Every structure is written in structure tokens, then in C-alpha cells.
Amino acid sequence: AQSVTQLGSHVSVSEGALVLLRCNYSSSVPPYLFWYVQYPNQGLQLLLKYTTGATLVKGINGFEAEFKKSETSFHLTKPSAHMSDAAEYFCAVSRGWAGGTSYGKLTFGQGTILTVHP
Amino acid sequence: DVKVTQSSRYLVKRTGEKVFLECVQDMDHENMFWYRQDPGLGLRLIYFSYDVKMKEKGDIPEGYSVSREKKERFSLILESASTNQTSMYLCASSPGRVAGTDTQYFGPGTRLTVL
Numbered sequence: 001a002q003s004v005t006q007l008g009s010h011v012s013v014s015e016g017a018l019v020l021l022r023c024n025y026s027s028s029v030p031p032y033l034f035w036y037v038q039y040p041n042q043g044l045q046l047l048l049k050y051t052t053g054a055t056l057v058k059g060i061n062g063f064e065a066e067f068k069k070s071e072t073s074f075h076l077t078k079p080s081a082h083m084s085d086a087a088e089y090f091c092a093v094s095r096g097w098a099g100g101t102s103y104g105k106l107t108f109g110q111g112t113i114l115t116v117h118p
Numbered sequence: 119d120v121k122v123t124q125s126s127r128y129l130v131k132r133t134g135e136k137v138f139l140e141c142v143q144d145m146d147h148e149n150m151f152w153y154r155q156d157p158g159l160g161l162r163l164i165y166f167s168y169d170v171k172m173k174e175k176g177d178i179p180e181g182y183s184v185s186r187e188k189k190e191r192f193s194l195i196l197e198s199a200s201t202n203q204t205s206m207y208l209c210a211s212s213p214g215r216v217a218g219t220d221t222q223y224f225g226p227g228t229r230l231t232v233l
Contacts, residue, residue: 009158032218043122043208043224044161051219090160094218104149104212104220105176108160 002027002093006109013116019063019078021112023091026072032094033074034106035065039087047089050074061085086116121145122225124209130231137196139228141209148214150192151222152176152184155206167192168214199232206230 007022036044048059092106125140153161163176212220
């Protein structure tokens with residue numbers, strides 16, 4: 001069974017500082033990994049995803065994440081935080097693999113609320 | 119752009135009422151999902167559907183049922199609402215072309231309060 005742990009339910013950074021949101025996963029099969037963002041009063045939208053190939057994945061709004069199999073991690077980073085990055089971020093792992101019968105079901109982490117202060 | 123709409127943003131119901139939450143997607147997606155979101159618990163899958171009239175239980179199906187009579191519409195039903203079902207409910211859809219790698223597209227959510 002797959003599981004996801006996000007370290008830190010709240011992260012606070014200054015505008016212009018590095019953003020680092022941590023995600024560790026557990027999966028019995030090669031994982032597909034996702035980061036979603038939820039802005040206030042909105043649904044989730046995809047930031048980026050890792051499926052196969054290059055382990056450094058670039059997403060929208062300057063975010064990127066690196067898949068590290070040896071560490072079972074998929075941490076999200078952004079070099080310089082903007083006020084508009086304030087949101088809740090969710091890491092997720094796919095429950096299956098291409099050819100399987102997961103139907104694209106995801107297991108989500110608990111979420112990390114990012115606060116950006118001036 | 120994919121659009122997933124939910125019938126209500128806010129809903130207040132009384133204990134014991136039957137509650138219907140509606141979700142519609144406009145991109146001919148095969149898969150549709152219902153989640154509930156609670157602080158500190160992330161998103162938990164209630165039910166999902168991979169085709170019209172086809173459904174499977176997710177992780178927390180107790181107290182809920184679903185209906186998918188048309189491809190674009192997926193309904194979540196609370197047969198007899200209880201206060202512990204007060205939550206944010208999110209609907210999502212995905213293309214279903216390649217299992218596991220598809221992006222899920224989310225609606226804005228319905229915040230349900232059961233009094």
C-alpha cells in the first residue's frame with residue numbers, strides 16, 4: 001500500500017526566501033508522484049508530477065521537485081518565495097502503475113500550509 | 119481548459135436529512151472522484167467511478183453513496199446526514215487514458231455543515 005508523509009503542517013518564510021516543502025512516500029511499486037496546490041477558497045490544481053525519466057521536475061510558478069528513490073523523497077522547492085505562493089500544498093502518490101487497475105487513484109499527504117510574510 | 123463544477127459552494131443541512139452533492143465535468147473524462155478534506159488529514163477518497171454506472175468504494179465510504187448515470191455527472195449522496203460529515207467535499211476528474219499518471223482536475227469544493 002502507498003502512503004505519503006509531509007513533514008511540517010505549517011511552513012513560514014519571508015518573501016524572497018527559499019521555499020522547501022518536504023514529502024516522503026512509501027510505495028511497493030515504482031511511484032508516480034504529484035504536488036498539488038490549493039489557494040484559499042479554491043480546489044486543487046497540479047503544480048508538477050513525476051512519472052518517469054528526469055528526476056528533477058519543473059512545474060508552474062517557478063516550483064520544482066526532485067525524485068530521490070534512495071531517500072523515498074519528493075521535496076518541493078522554489079528559490080524565491082512570493083506573497084502569491086501562500087497556499088496549502090499537497091503531495092500525492094499514485095496507487096498503481098500504467099497497465100494496472102488503479103484508475104489513477106491517489107493517496108494524499110496531510111498538507112502543508114505555506115505562509116509568506118513581507 | 120478542463121472545468122469541473124460543483125453545485126454548491128456552501129451548504130447547511132440538518133441531522134438526518136438526505137443530501138445530494140452534484141459534480142459536472144466538461145472534458146469527457148472517464149474517471150471521477152469524490153474526496154472529503156479535513157484539516158490535518160489531507161484528502162481522503164470516498165468513492166470513485168471509472169465509467170458510467172460503474173463505481174468503487176474508496177477509503178471512507180461509510181455513510182455515503184454515489185450515482186453516475188451520465189459520463190459528465192457524478193453525484194455524492196449522504197443518505198442520512200450526521201454532524202461528523204461536516205467537511206469540505208471535493209470532486210475531481212481525470213482522463214483515464216493512462217492509469218497512474220493522469221492529472222486529476224478538481225472542482226472548487228462544497229463546504230457542508232450538518233447541524
